Amino acid sequence: MSLLYLALFCLAGIGLVRFLLPFELKPSLHAALAVSVGAGAGLGIASSLYFLCLTLAGPKLAVIFPVEGVFVAGAIALGWVAKPKGPDLRWADGPAAPWFLTALAGAAAVLGLVFFVMHSANKPHGEWDAWSIWNLHARFLYRSGDLWKNAFSPQISWSHPDYPVLIPGLISLAWSLARGETTLAPIVVAFVYTFASAGVLIAIVGVLRGRTQALVAGALLLGTVEFVQIGAMQYADVPLSFYILATVAMLCLQDRFPDDPRYTLLAGLSAGFAAWTKNEGLMFVVVVIVARAIALLRFGSMPRLLKQLGAMAAGLAFPLAITAYFKLRFAPPNDLTSTRPVDIIAHASDFGRWVTVLQSFGKEALFFGQMAVEGELVRGFLIPISLVLLLYWFLVRFRVEEQNRSAVATVAIAVGLMLAGDFAVYVLLPNDVNWQLTTSLDRIFLQLWPAGLLAFFLATDAPQLAVKRAAEKSKQARQSAKPQRRAAETR
Amino acid sequence: MGVTVASIFWILLDVAGAYTRSSTGYGVEKFESRFGDLRNGLTPQMTFGYVSDNRPDDPSDQAEFYLTQYTLVPALVTTSAAPAGVIANMHAATPDMNALRARNLVCFRNFGNGIFLCRNMSVR
Numbered sequence: 001m002s003l004l005y006l007a008l009f010c011l012a013g014i015g016l017v018r019f020l021l022p023f024e025l026k027p028s029l030h031a032a033l034a035v036s037v038g039a040g041a042g043l044g045i046a047s048s049l050y051f052l053c054l055t056l057a058g059p060k061l062a063v064i065f066p067v068e069g070v071f072v073a074g075a076i077a078l079g080w081v082a083k084p085k086g087p088d089l090r091w092a093d094g095p096a097a098p099w100f101l102t103a104l105a106g107a108a109a110v111l112g113l114v115f116f117v118m119h120s121a122n123k124p125h126g127e128w129d130a131w132s133i134w135n136l137h138a139r140f141l142y143r144s145g146d147l148w149k150n151a152f153s154p155q156i157s158w159s160h161p162d163y164p165v166l167i168p169g170l171i172s173l174a175w176s177l178a179r180g181e182t183t184l185a186p187i188v189v190a191f192v193y194t195f196a197s198a199g200v201l202i203a204i205v206g207v208l209r210g211r212t213q214a215l216v217a218g219a220l221l222l223g224t225v226e227f228v229q230i231g232a233m234q235y236a237d238v239p240l241s242f243y244i245l246a247t248v249a250m251l252c253l254q255d256r257f258p259d260d261p262r263y264t265l266l267a268g269l270s271a272g273f274a275a276w277t278k279n280e281g282l283m284f285v286v287v288v289i290v291a292r293a294i295a296l297l298r299f300g301s302m303p304r305l306l307k308q309l310g311a312m313a314a315g316l317a318f319p320l321a322i323t324a325y326f327k328l329r330f331a332p333p334n335d336l337t338s339t340r341p342v343d344i345i346a347h348a349s350d351f352g353r354w355v356t357v358l359q360s361f362g363k364e365a366l367f368f369g370q371m372a373v374e375g376e377l378v379r380g381f382l383i384p385i386s387l388v389l390l391l392y393w394f395l396v397r398f399r400v401e402e403q404n405r406s407a408v409a410t411v412a413i414a415v416g417l418m419l420a421g422d423f424a425v426y427v428l429l430p431n432d433v434n435w436q437l438t439t440s441l442d443r444i445f446l447q448l449w450p451a452g453l454l455a456f457f458l459a460t461d462a463p464q465l466a467v468k469r470a471a472e473k474s475k476q477a478r479q480s481a482k483p484q485r486r487a488a489e490t491r
Numbered sequence: 492m493g494v495t496v497a498s499i500f501w502i503l504l505d506v507a508g509a510y511t512r513s514s515t516g517y518g519v520e521k522f523e524s525r526f527g528d529l530r531n532g533l534t535p536q537m538t539f540g541y542v543s544d545n546r547p548d549d550p551s552d553q554a555e556f557y558l559t560q561y562t563l564v565p566a567l568v569t570t571s572a573a574p575a576g577v578i579a580n581m582h583a584a585t586p587d588m589n590a591l592r593a594r595n596l597v598c599f600r601n602f603g604n605g606i607f608l609c610r611n612m613s614v615r
Contacts, residue, residue, distance in 0.1 A: 136564065147565070150565065
């Protein structure tokens with residue numbers, strides 16, 4: 001039954017997105033994007049409403065059931081009656097993708113799926129952070145009755161009770177409605193976020209750059225074993241990466257269709273759910289607004305920026321209000337943010353910390369994808385992925401079309417600012433910086449990996465076009481060299 | 492693309508091998524079954540202490556404490572032996588009851604898998 005309720009929440013989110021970005025009820029790229037974004041939006045809204053019910057009325061099914069029911073029924077009805085209008089999102093013009101590319105992308109998807117299922121079957125409760133943070137909080141919310149606030153008790157400060165509640169709330173909600181615990185609930189939640197991320201990435205790159213780039217990007221994401229692994233481990237980093245990606249993807253579409261503010265509204269909603277998922281999401285809300293402002297002031301206009309800021313604020317309002325309410329009313333102090341100013345100054349003036357953090361960032365950028373399997377460190381890619389991307393860039397080069405400039409700038413600046421913010425957090429806040437880096441830096445990179453791939457594939461040229469352009473260039477060079485050679489021979 | 496697919500296939504084999512070989516790790520179900528029917532009848536008002544015969548520098552000490560809390564939700568579990576009821580998580584074939592007694596802990600229930608429920612005699 002838990003799965004049925006989770007499916008209904010996803011369907012409600014899809015209905016809501018269909019209401020905002022109407023599409024024909026048939027398989028299409030537009031539908032794929034709406035389904036992927038909608039599933040995450042539905043889960044986020046359901047979790048937020050559940051927390052609201054808990055705080056206002058306690059864990060009473062008589063309240064939770066109708067509230068969630070109205071959301072599900074209303075959103076599905078809105079999606080059902082929506083008439084297709086507005087832009088239809090299709091594959092961008094470009095050369096057809098070769099068959100082997102489709103086959104390789106399909107192989108990566110199947111292997112990713114097999115890996116996810118294998119991991120989940122072996123570890124249905126997830127791994128360390130799942131049972132010491134996310135599923136633990138879900139159990140407290142579900143099993144504690146009127147004392148559900150025990151989930152945020154300072155007595156379990158080691159389990160980070162200040163962390164936002166999107167994932168634990170969602171799992172507890174599914175158990176509450178189904179009146180029983182099952183490990184299938186967190187597994188399905190993890191599955192949706194992992195594979196919906198691939199759906200969003202493939203669809204948005206497909207709309208903006210075409211089929212070839214989309215297939216390569218999707219294969220790279222699902223081929224990043226660490227991404228699928230962390231997803232299957234039921235950590236919140238993959239859901240966070242989903243919301244970050246969905247936010248920047250919607251902003252990219254906003255640039256393609258500047259007169260329709262609904263894309264930015266959805267971007268705001270996604271950014272808000274990023275904040276409701278993990279503390280890093282709060283930083284992302286600030287970062288994405290700054291990134292958008294910089295991109296639009298450089299490539300857009302002030303009136304466009306102001307209009308979009310309004311739409312984003314409207315989207316952000318509900319999830320951010322829930323997050324703020326949780327942070328101000330329930331969350332105990334955070335171990336990092338409660339660092340004393342005197343310690344922050346001492347950390348900032350410690351040159352060794354800067355070097356340590358810089359070295360770790362450099363190593364992670366080079367060896368991104370490494371992972372531990374049963375305690376043994378395994379290389380995630382046979383060849384470091386940063387070198388593969390570097391070679392890809394060398395072969396095809398960047399080619400950003402006029403219409404994609406503000407989109408590329410938004411995503412690249414957002415990813416860059418997030419990395420800079422995370423860098424500052426590592427330098428300034430933790431007392432044991434080495435432990436903090438060892439236990440979390442790979443996941444910080446992972447949170448930004450889908451958005452980073454989006455920025456990369458929006459900026460790079462399609463391989464076939466790059467080859468065509470290179471051939472034309474060399475042909476032109478040969479043609480212009482011929483008369484010169486003839487003139488030289490005549491002389 | 493080729494590198495990606497080859498990598499994931501390679502790692503899939505590694506992972507499959509690791510899972511079939513694996514006898515260690517923190518098997519949550521196995522851990523939960525050790526607590527037997529202690530898990531029944533727990534209420535959110537309960538707080539237990541926790542002691543273990545693991546060495547404090549043993550990485551599994553922390554994991555087992557976390558798993559104990561995960562297993563015993565809605566009760567709260569603290570790392571001290573101060574509460575009236577204390578969970579003793581023992582691994583030796585013949586657990587050292589004298590060490591527990593030295594901490595004023597008297598075990599009154601043995602769950603048979605190295606898990607004991609003890610009373611802290613210094614709490615009235």
